[in-house]
Amino acid sequence: MSNNKHLYIYNTLSRKKELFKPLKPPFVGLYVCGPTVYGDGHLGHARPAITFDLVFRYLLHLEYKVRYVRNITDVGHMENDEQELGEDKIAKKARLEKLEPMEVVQYYTDRYHEDMDILNVKKPSIEPRASGHIIEQIELTKQILEAGFAYEVNGSVYFDVEKYNKKHRYGKLSGRVIDDMIANTRNLDGQEEKRSNVDFALWKKASPSHIMRWPSPWSEGFPGWHLECSAMSTKYLGEVFDIHGGGMDLLFPHHECEIAQSNAAQGKDAVKLWMHNNMITINGQKMGKSLGNFITLRQFFSGEHKSLEKAYSPMTIRFFILQAHYRSTLDFSNEALIAAEKGLKRLLQAHHTLINLKPADKSSADITHLEADCYNALNDDFNSPVAIAHLFDAVRIVNSVHDGKDTLSKEDLETLKRVFRNFVVEIFGLKSELASENKQTETLLHGIMKLLLDIRQNAKDQKDYATSDNIRDQLASLKIAIKDSKDGATWELKN
Numbered sequence: 001m002s003n004n005k006h007l008y009i010y011n012t013l014s015r016k017k018e019l020f021k022p023l024k025p026p027f028v029g030l031y032v033c034g035p036t037v038y039g040d041g042h043l044g045h046a047r048p049a050i051t052f053d054l055v056f057r058y059l060l061h062l063e064y065k066v067r068y069v070r071n072i073t074d075v076g077h078m079e080n081d082e083q084e085l086g087e088d089k090i091a092k093k094a095r096l097e098k099l100e101p102m103e104v105v106q107y108y109t110d111r112y113h114e115d116m117d118i119l120n121v122k123k124p125s126i127e128p129r130a131s132g133h134i135i136e137q138i139e140l141t142k143q144i145l146e147a148g149f150a151y152e153v154n155g156s157v158y159f160d161v162e163k164y165n166k167k168h169r170y171g172k173l174s175g176r177v178i179d180d181m182i183a184n185t186r187n188l189d190g191q192e193e194k195r196s197n198v199d200f201a202l203w204k205k206a207s208p209s210h211i212m213r214w215p216s217p218w219s220e221g222f223p224g225w226h227l228e229c230s231a232m233s234t235k236y237l238g239e240v241f242d243i244h245g246g247g248m249d250l251l252f253p254h255h256e257c258e259i260a261q262s263n264a265a266q267g268k269d270a271v272k273l274w275m276h277n278n279m280i281t282i283n284g285q286k287m288g289k290s291l292g293n294f295i296t297l298r299q300f301f302s303g304e305h306k307s308l309e310k311a312y313s314p315m316t317i318r319f320f321i322l323q324a325h326y327r328s329t330l331d332f333s334n335e336a337l338i339a340a341e342k343g344l345k346r347l348l349q350a351h352h353t354l355i356n357l358k359p360a361d362k363s364s365a366d367i368t369h370l371e372a373d374c375y376n377a378l379n380d381d382f383n384s385p386v387a388i389a390h391l392f393d394a395v396r397i398v399n400s401v402h403d404g405k406d407t408l409s410k411e412d413l414e415t416l417k418r419v420f421r422n423f424v425v426e427i428f429g430l431k432s433e434l435a436s437e438n439k440q441t442e443t444l445l446h447g448i449m450k451l452l453l454d455i456r457q458n459a460k461d462q463k464d465y466a467t468s469d470n471i472r473d474q475l476a477s478l479k480i481a482i483k484d485s486k487d488g489a490t491w492e493l494k495n
Contacts, residue, residue: 010327032124043317055243068122119314156203204223205219244270248277323385346395357401374419
């Protein structure tokens with residue numbers, strides 16, 4: 001393990017890189033906004049999952065004791081995020097599919113977990129659900145009411161943004177100015193009970209048709225979307241914790257509202273450092289369910305989508321995401337994925353080659369700075385593309401040694417093996433897919449052989465012995481032996 005803890009992380013709140021100093025070392029509290037589970041995960045969901053998996057893995061590698069909390073949103077997320085209008089996303093899916101909302105939640109949560117497993121994303125330490133923390137959200141709403149930063153109307157409770165802004169600064173994360181926000185908002189149906197259009201719901205009274213509802217001091221209803229993360233993050237990580245992460249699309253209003261809720265309830269920020277991964281785009285436009293331009297992870301794995309030229313393996317998707325810095329936009333294209341596939345193959349092949357290399361008396365190849373360069377890259381705000389570029393320098397050295405053009409001493413060989421083990425496997429979470437490829441090849445071979453034996457049997461039934469014998473002889477030349485019996489023909493590979 002490395003003792004190199006000069007880690008700098010870009011803080012969205014301060015808009016600069018800061019030296020990472022945990023509040024209570026060696027413990028680190030990390031909270032990341034997870035999915036709203038009403039549909040299959042797409043590439044846009046994979047990016048925060050893989051980004052913060054890298055953060056989690058690297059902090060563990062640096063020997064921090066990390067409590068990683070990633071939530072599941074299963075209530076309160078309305079169709080229109082900013083205006084909080086429309087149906088609850090999960091309730092709508094349940095109505096359309098004629099299911100209980102929690103059936104929808106369970107089904108898509110299970111599928112999300114399956115996708116994360118095959119992407120080799122580590123499980124978080126805790127994965128709380130919003131619906132399992134209604135009591136905590138009611139208590140937080142009471143605190144905000146008691147502090148004077150919320151008001152109740154007709155059984156719903158709203159956060160008073162203008163009143164809050166007189167004492168604190170609403171917009172300090174997103175850079176938005178409240179006067180501009182008020183000037184640029186328009187009156188919408190369903191928002192009449194708010195004092196201002198910029199106010200947001202802490203608790204909503206449920207309409208008679210609303211399935212998901214809980215008793216509260218104000219009404220039978222459900223919590224606002226922003227409330228769950230404030231309640232669950234501080235429940236499991238304490239009043240103030242180290243890192244809060246999520247996608248750039250959550251920066252406003254979701255994370256801005258979280259900051260306001262925490263300050264209103266406890267008089268201080270709950271989060272020391274905010275991290276945001278940028279978007280995945282298709283032709284320059286954000287990929288998302290609301291835009292209808294998303295490709296699910298399962299479609300990537302199967303190749304069954306009109307925008308895909310072929311299927312792409314889970315590790316190709318993971319490597320594609322790691323090849324870009326998490327704060328930069330990442331544009332999807334088949335060309336980029338094919339390039340990632342080739343790069344990953346080179347990297348994993350070099351790792352396999354490295355295991356079997358023999359040391360020499362001394363090195364002719366220079367790997368003096370390689371390990372430090374990889375650490376320096378990740379210590380600079382998790383700069384995975386720069387670290388990967390250094391690993392490809394190592395790939396060239398491995399191939400050169402394998403071809404007999406260069407040599408490595410025993411010590412340098414061990415260093416190289418440690419670099420690949422630590423960075424490729426442990427930190428980047430990349431693993432060989434040879435086993436699954438071999439299984440696919442084996443399945444394909446069995447299918448082809450069944451087809452050939454059926455054609456051969458049909459030829460025999462037609463008394464076309466020339467074709468039957470030709471198939472047998474041609475397969476024998478490929479070291480595949482055919483054995484005929486009264487139960488039919490079988491085959492085996494000869495040594």
